[in-house]
Amino acid sequence: MKKNRINFIFNAHLPFVRHPEYPKFLEEDWLFEAINESYLPMLRMMYALRDEKVPFKLTFSISPTLCSMLDDPLLRERFLNYMNEHLELGQKEMERLSNDPHKLRLANMYLEGLSKNLAFYSGKCSNDILSAFNQLSSEGYLELITTTATHAFLPAYKDYPIAVNAQVETGMIEHLRTFERMSEGFWLPECGYYPGLEDILARHNIKWTSLSSQAFFLSQDEPKTGCYAPVKCPNGLYCFARDYNLTSLIWSSTEGYPCDADYREFYRDIGYDLPLDYIRPYIHEPDVRVFTGFKYWAITGKTSDKVVYDPDKAAMKVDAHSSNFLYHIKSVGDLVGPSLPNDPIYTLSFDAELFGHWWFEGVKFLEAVIRKVALDDSMVLTTPGQCIKLGEEVQTLRPAYSTWGDGGYSQVWVDSSSNAWAYRHAFKSLERMTELAERFPDQKSLKQRSLSQAARETLLLMASDWPFIIHNHSSEEYARKRLTGHIQNLNLVYENMCRNAVNTEWLVKAERRDNLFPWLDYNVFNSRHLAEPSLIFTTDYSK
Amino acid sequence: MVLINIDTLSDSELRCIAQQEGVEDWEDLSREDLIDSIEEIYEDENRFEPNHSSYTGHRYVKTLVNVDRQGSFGLPGVAELPTSYNETSIHAIAKDANWVYVFWSLSPQDQAQMEEDGCTLSIRTIVIAKDDYPETSFDIDVLGSDMEWSLELPWQGRQYKAVLVRKDHSNESERILAESNLVSIEESWLSKNPEALKDRNRFNVLVTSLVTKGGELINNRQVHEILEEGKEGLA
Secondary structure (H helix, E strand, O other), rough: OEEEEEEEEEEEEOOOOOOOOOOOOHHHHHHHHHHHHHHHHHHHHHHHHHHHOOOOOEEEEHHHHHHHHHHHHHHHHHHHHHHHHHHHHHHHHHHHHOOOHHHHHHHHHHHHHHHHHHHHHOOOOOOOHHHHHHHHHHHOOEEEEEOOOOOOOHHHOOHHHHHHHHHHHHHHHHHHHHHOOOOEEEHHHHEOOOHHHHHHHHHHOOOOEOOOOOOOOOOOOOOHHHHHHHHHOOOEEEEEOOOOHHHHHOOOOOHHHHOOOOOOOOOOHHHHHHHHHHHHOOOEEOOOOOOOOOEEEOOOOOOOOOEEEHHHHHHHHHHHHHHHHHHHHHHHHHHHHOOOOOOEEEEEEEHHEEEEEOOOOOOOHHHHHHHHOOOOOOOEEOOHHHHHHOOOEEEEEEOOOOOOOOOOOOOOOOOOOOHHHHHHHHHHHHHHHHHHHHHHOOOOHHHHHHHHHHHHHHHHOOHHHHHHHHHOOOOHHHHHHHHHHHHHHHHHHHOOOOOOOOOOOHHHHHHHHHOOOOOOOOOHHHHHHHOOOOHHHHOOOOO | OOOOOOOOOOHHHHHHHHHHHOOOOOOOHHHHHHHHHHHHHHHHOOOOOOOOOOOOEEEEEEOOOOOOOOOOOOOOOOOOOOOOOOOOOEEEEOOOOOOEEEEEEEHHHHHHHHHHHOEEEEEEEEEEOOOOOOOEEEEEEEEOOOOEEEEOOOOOEEEEEEEEEEEEOOOOOEEEEEEEOOEEEOOOHHHHHHHHHHOOOHHHHHHHHHHHOOEOOOOOOOHOOOOOOOOHHHH
16 A cells, blocks of 8 residues: 655745834734744644654745845844734733623633744744744754745746846855755745746756646646656756645635634734724724734624634534545545555645634644644655655656646736736846846945845845735735835936946935845846856855 | 635725725715625726635735825835836737737837838737748737737747737838747647546546546646546546
8 A cells, every 4th residue: 555645835935025114014014924823833833743752744935035034133123012012902802801701712812822922932933933943954844945036936037047047046045044054945936837947946956846736737748647746857857746636625715624614714803893992003004904813703604794713613623624634635545546656745835824824723734634644654744855865766747837826827927907017127127137237247345235236126026926916906006116116226226337326325225125135146147147156056155 | 815705804894995995985885885886896806706716826915905105115216117118129928828918119219210101010929830830920900009918829839929010001011120039838748649538547647636626627728628628538
């Protein structure tokens, strides 16, 4: 009987949002909520399993922008403020709900969660979440990998290999600096792959990547093992394809476990429900209502008449759903295993923030899955890197152009009704940045700083988040301003350099705000660099 | 990004969104009217998709609000984005296996010359020759004010490029102003060999991972077409 090998891959990513020019900034909450509701609960869960000697192996891609923000003193300080504000709100809720035992229990649950997270963050992590991840990696529980510098959607930029390489190289260097080891795997943002990308990945000694579910099925070569085994590109890069069938059990908005009526409703939050006079200190000026994390209702159904959330009922569902999930894996194994040359591998990739933040019970679900797998001889948790090291023979195949977006291609990020206008400016920015790097190589002092900042702005304007947000109209205005602002910044440097000038006022402010990758060398945008070895092999990046 | 099921929003959330979207009388409208108003605003934008089949690609970004702050985050000295960059060029980006997004610009000199000569502009899709298939092309006439278009790609496995063509009708001549990069989507082995899926074991290995528990196939036109082709054989 074959053993089912499960590769969980979590993509932890948030766009770079940092606004020191404001005392408090709404979109910075994205980071704080992700830390409090996803990253810290996941870390606490993993450390508890480790301490109990429960075996597990997971893969995390921690994006370079997220690394930069988690390592940033200002954002760390603001996160502590966020936590203290929410602890205060929790205390206030305990008083307000003293005559409502059901909701009081929930308020207490949130308050305890905040307290435990803060204790873990300040204690075990010493305010450094990245070190906590790295520790688990050093002990063999996690395979940590990286992605492009700013989570750029690469298929849109395929005609700009210099910029694609700059994204990959910068991501690899930031990972090396952060975790003091090379990333063997590479998360392609939005699973966005185009034929030929593997050559740029190989430049940096990347061993494997993860693709969308149809990437092998639509190959121009005959696919033989479906998504149940990796393939090798002709250049030797291993590719693992995401299992749509199994990930949909969690990911689907119509069939997924998180839709269960007994789970907590995400959208009903006291930030929107309670009077402004009460909630004002915990939302944003001027009276901009936001989620506070205090949510007392169960999903119930498609109705506004919600029932109060019952954690006991939800816990029973977590138990049932985790068993059902593993049952499905075994069923698939029984179905396809006999036709495969090796034990089947299931690549289950998700955005990390789905667990805990959006799906409140998601971390408990993962914990239950891990514990059950540990007791079941028919399955094991693995990582792609570990699978590769076994040296099993795999098919050589050319994957097809593909993404995990709606429709399977680029429609989400190249949408002529919402975001495609940006590429006119983005492409010109890439051309200008390359021109700058070639016309002004190896500058010193202010010009060097100005060009390096231009390189940061260029990387930032390529982030997949901006077209994605614009496409979905969620924080559209902010995304438009960010995208426009980075292009404007690049244009400013270009025009100044053409006049042999540096705008020092701009430079100081830009460096202060967009301060990611302080080590960045703008020469990475020089076309000659593509013919040279990656900087990751030729430069000492130790901190 | 999380998808919003509008029916689950509370009245206060609905009012908050209605106010933000500029709905008149948002304070006085009933719940049903609030939902109607918001859905009307979002109708074309597909914001609320209760039957949307997949969260694939939807990343965490919280907030129901879209705060329109005054001003930008612009730094000192930056200029507004130009409409175009004073050059004649054309670019193509594949949106999927059947469509490509094309944008172009004309330099002020080319623009002025065209107007002076009374010329028109066309976007030509050139299908590059392959094997026994000759090169072919088709034109779309565009207005001088147009700057972008979505072009349909009729055949998979071929390479395409978009070309900006100036047409002078007075003497039936034309001049190529700019050419895009090549765009291509390779034809898949299975689309050429759909009968391969007749084998039950192979079908299970290749297709099981593309279908949800409820039987919904992954949202991809090419996958659907291949399985449609192979269906008969399987039956």
